[in-house]
Amino acid sequence: MNLDKANLPHLLIVEDDEINYLVLEKIFSDEYFVARCTSGIDCINYCNQHKPVVVLLDVGLPGLSGLDTCKLLKASNETADISVIFVTSHDNDDEQTQCWLAGGNDFVSKPVNALTIKHRVHAQFKYQQQKNELKKQAYVDGLTGVYNRRYLDCELSKKLSVAKRSASAFALLILDVDWFKLYNDHYGHLEGDRCLKKIATLIQQPLLRQSDSVSRYGGEEFVCILPQTDLVGAKLIAEQIQALIAQTNIQHQASPIGHVTTSIGITATHTVNETDPVVWINSADEALFLAKNNGRNCIKTAKLGEGHATN
Structure with a gap:
């Protein structure tokens, strides 16, 4: 991990296409610590070890699909809270429905609009911050400040x-x-x-x-x-x-x-x-x-x- 960016919000991009990845990396590299995986299995292993806050997940991955990858992430206690934003080549109701059913938190269509995807990612990070604050209030002992x-x-x-x-x-x-x-x-x-x-x-x-x-x-x-x-x-x-x-x-x-x-x-x-x-x-x-x-x-x-x- 780049120590200069280690304190930035942690974003994982799961994309096997080099050009598509570079486009996304350029959009987010100034504000986020950006990591990359090229397969669903690598994504699951990475999330278990590093716990990114948000994952940008390509639907059309080779091998384990993006949809199945998301289902596995959401089925595990260790990774269920990670926000998943699908990046899909199709903008139709059926694929959108499949994204929601897989447990996705949001989705964007290719080719991505930089402003739109930035807002979607920012919204998920804000949501996670608010959720963590509520969890802290629920799980911290009011007198001593340690967990309850x-x-x-x-x-x-x-x-x-x-x-x-x-x-x-x-x-x-x-x-x-x-x-x-x-x-x-x-x-x-x-x-x-x-x-x-x-x-x-x-x-x-x-x-x-x-x-x-x-x-x-x-x-x-x-x-x-x-x-x-x-x-x-x-x-x-x-x-x-x-x-x-x-x-x-x-x-x-x-x-x-x-x-x-x-x-x-x-x-x-x-x-x-x-x-x-x-x-x-x-x-x-x-x-x-x-x-x-x-x-x-x-x-x-x-x-x-x-x-x-x-x-």
């Missing part, structure tokens, strides 16, 4: 499915703020809210990849989803989180330790076979239970689905 339980319930299942398809590692981390009820009783709920906001900020710092996420699970509990992370990597992240919290030294006079600490439970696997989110949550929660009953301010792990935790 609704996001966790939706995304954990999706990310586990992706990990299973790619036969990759996966880890789940549950964190609980130790003696938080005593903190609220001693300092008051406003200070308790400030404490949770600070903890949420600290949890996010070691999570450097876009695929990692933090959700507020409930009360003073947080869950970290860590795709492509094994047990060793998850323990390292947990240790970094605890170190950051210790360095911040949030006073907690009602705690026997004297400052805010956390208990952390982890479950992980080298290769995902189990995709039931409940199994993963229960395993991490089992590890958290052991951490809390082992004096707190520590990290424990659990083998996935085996119902017992280890050091």
Whole structure:
């Protein structure tokens, strides 16, 4: 990816004809990061990996048609939200109907009118921005600014499915703020809210990849989803989180330790076979239970689905 254009809106053009592609690329290259695929299969693979916001999709592709390509994109949870604008050589009701039935968001006819296609693409980008903002409002915890339980319930299942398809590692981390009820009783709920906001900020710092996420699970509990992370990597992240919290030294006079600490439970696997989110949550929660009953301010792990935790 061209780093100079990496922050521009991401547009994928799926066109096997060189001249047609160059015409479209010239129209959009000043305002967008433009990528190209020449077949439906390449388009699907590209979208799964890079997630363009809008796809300009030629209907008449060789092999897998543009219509069938769009159907596959819309059938996958990973790519269903990508806006697809068909570029078609035919301007008749039957082909337009087929575009809509395939799940297309819009279509334009060849030869393309530069102003028309620009407006159509701009409209889809604006629509996606508005949708993302609404999704953010629905999926973000109002107090801490991290994701909420609704996001966790939706995304954990999706990310586990992706990990299973790619036969990759996966880890789940549950964190609980130790003696938080005593903190609220001693300092008051406003200070308790400030404490949770600070903890949420600290949890996010070691999570450097876009695929990692933090959700507020409930009360003073947080869950970290860590795709492509094994047990060793998850323990390292947990240790970094605890170190950051210790360095911040949030006073907690009602705690026997004297400052805010956390208990952390982890479950992980080298290769995902189990995709039931409940199994993963229960395993991490089992590890958290052991951490809390082992004096707190520590990290424990659990083998996935085996119902017992280890050091």
